[in-house]
Amino acid sequence: MDRELVEFIQDSFGSVWSLEILLALHREPGRDWQPEQIIDELRSSQAVVRKGLEELLAAGLILVEDSGSVRYGPSSPRQDEIIRQLAETYRVKPGPVRRLIVQGPSEKLRTFSDAFRIIKD
Numbered sequence: 001m002d003r004e005l006v007e008f009i010q011d012s013f014g015s016v017w018s019l020e021i022l023l024a025l026h027r028e029p030g031r032d033w034q035p036e037q038i039i040d041e042l043r044s045s046q047a048v049v050r051k052g053l054e055e056l057l058a059a060g061l062i063l064v065e066d067s068g069s070v071r072y073g074p075s076s077p078r079q080d081e082i083i084r085q086l087a088e089t090y091r092v093k094p095g096p097v098r099r100l101i102v103q104g105p106s107e108k109l110r111t112f113s114d115a116f117r118i119i120k121d
Contacts, residue, residue, distance in 0.1 A: 009100045010101070012056075015048075015051070016098050018051075022056055023087055025062060026087055027087075033071060034069050035050065035053065057070075060075035
């Protein structure tokens with residue numbers, strides 16, 4: 001995987017569920033999904049889907065309609081291309097993608113968050 005894809009994965013997904021939700025929406029980019037439909041599609045729980053959708057919205061990867069439905073909505077053509085690359089990589093080699101997500105945020109994000117830690121003398 002190239003560095004840009006690795007950083008995107010680490011920075012965009014707090015869980016594998018978030019990735020699974022995004023990929024379900026990506027497969028049908030013009031479809032408006034109700035959260036209950038995503039729960040059924042992925043055989044997941046309401047709490048997991050709600051948290052995943054919140055993460056994806058914060059990352060600028062989905063759009064939420066006034067009706068509460070959601071759909072695939074990358075914030076740029078480049079982001080759309082990275083997500084296409086991610087979908088293909090995950091289809092062929094899901095293990096490495098999952099490991100990147102489970103490992104947590106990138107070093108860049110860790111460094112940023114460490115700047116706000118209070119250090120005791």
